[in-house]
Amino acid sequence: MKISPLIKLPFSKQNPVTVQVLGICSCLAVTAQLKPAVVMALSVTVVVMFSNLIISLLRNTIPPRIRIIVQLVVVASLVVVVNQVLEAFVYDVSRQLSVYVGLIITNCIVMGRLEAFAMTHRPWESMLDGLGNGLGYAVILVILGIVRELFGSGTLWDYPVVERLGLYNIGYQNNGLFVMAPMALILVGVIIWIQRSADKDLQEKEK
Amino acid sequence: MGAFFDILVRSVFIDNMVFAFFLGMCSFLAVSKTVKTSFGLGVAVTLVLLITVPINYLIDKYLLQPGALSWLSPSLADIDLSFLSLILFIAVIAAIVQMVEMVVERFSPALYNALGVFLPLIAVNCAIMGGSLFMQQRAYDNLGEVTAFALGSGLGWLLAIVGIAAIREKLRYSQVPPALRGVGITFIITGLMGMAFMAFMGFKI
Numbered sequence: 102m103k104i105s106p107l108i109k110l111p112f113s114k115q116n117p118v119t120v121q122v123l124g125i126c127s128c129l130a131v132t133a134q135l136k137p138a139v140v141m142a143l144s145v146t147v148v149v150m151f152s153n154l155i156i157s158l159l160r161n162t163i164p165p166r167i168r169i170i171v172q173l174v175v176v177a178s179l180v181v182v183v184n185q186v187l188e189a190f191v192y193d194v195s196r197q198l199s200v201y202v203g204l205i206i207t208n209c210i211v212m213g214r215l216e217a218f219a220m221t222h223r224p225w226e227s228m229l230d231g232l233g234n235g236l237g238y239a240v241i242l243v244i245l246g247i248v249r250e251l252f253g254s255g256t257l258w259d260y261p262v263v264e265r266l267g268l269y270n271i272g273y274q275n276n277g278l279f280v281m282a283p284m285a286l287i288l289v290g291v292i293i294w295i296q297r298s299a300d301k302d303l304q305e306k307e308k
Numbered sequence: 309m310g311a312f313f314d315i316l317v318r319s320v321f322i323d324n325m326v327f328a329f330f331l332g333m334c335s336f337l338a339v340s341k342t343v344k345t346s347f348g349l350g351v352a353v354t355l356v357l358l359i360t361v362p363i364n365y366l367i368d369k370y371l372l373q374p375g376a377l378s379w380l381s382p383s384l385a386d387i388d389l390s391f392l393s394l395i396l397f398i399a400v401i402a403a404i405v406q407m408v409e410m411v412v413e414r415f416s417p418a419l420y421n422a423l424g425v426f427l428p429l430i431a432v433n434c435a436i437m438g439g440s441l442f443m444q445q446r447a448y449d450n451l452g453e454v455t456a457f458a459l460g461s462g463l464g465w466l467l468a469i470v471g472i473a474a475i476r477e478k479l480r481y482s483q484v485p486p487a488l489r490g491v492g493i494t495f496i497i498t499g500l501m502g503m504a505f506m507a508f509m510g511f512k513i
Binding site for chain 2: 119122123124125126127129130169170173174177178180181184185199200203204206207208209212281282283284285286287289290291293294295297298304
């Protein structure tokens, strides 16, 4: 199997968020600011990569009937490690992410890739597939994080961009709606809209 | 009783699982095509939340919290097992979902036929895991409050998914731009519903 499509496809035609519609919960909840969004994206990428690798190594020994439990245990162990690392090194961000770090366990991207790819492919390919999908998810998170933080709080990575540009003095105001929950949903809707306008193959057929 | 009702109403309307915390979005978007199936899934989620959250509360209180083991012997008072909570919670949820499935199948085949397809899916629904994690984070005082929170979250989720399913059924007859059809418009409608629910914010009960 060629390696490059495994990494490239998740950015365009197979994007986990906008096309496969997986992993929405965390994607919306942590993106009010850029920093937690980036940390979350990295955590998910690491978890998807290594859970794909481990499940792929174990794929011939897992009995099919109990595979979901085995997958959950592997993912949960990895998430515990990630959670401990975050608490140790970036404590304030880990407080901001609150329950959403734990919810990586039930993130559909992780389970979806394990079921759809890692159970039937070799370890190296599975790991690359995990990396690709993690990065595809990361792109959407970073876009959302930038837009929501810039328009919602006027900062970028905690740096007061709007204040430095002096826009407040000429009457500019932050749009509080952008940091609220509903705007995240609408922004994802808009991203899907843009992507599907550019790529007609992704549009849903009229029934 | 007042606290019970307060938490119940709060978790249905103000801290709604879908609109305020985006939990269970995957199945929310995938299953909300018809009102009937959405109702089935909503009932299943409420049922599982109602069982798993109180059980996880007891596990958290008597096994995991710092000093929780002191009821066994005073020498264990300074043990903190809270790092194990993620893995234990998900194990409990997976096991309970499996058990609920078997019990429902044995005692109420009609309900099983209605819910059957959705029950296994629920083990990986983030609303369930999220329920347990919020319970741990918000530190409720007693089992009654936790049960109220679980029931309210489940009902809130039910309300949200039935609402969006009803809108999507009507949406079939409307002219949506081709690129927005399907997922895109569902996101935007969910956002608009979320704004409507924001009206409940700040209510004191």
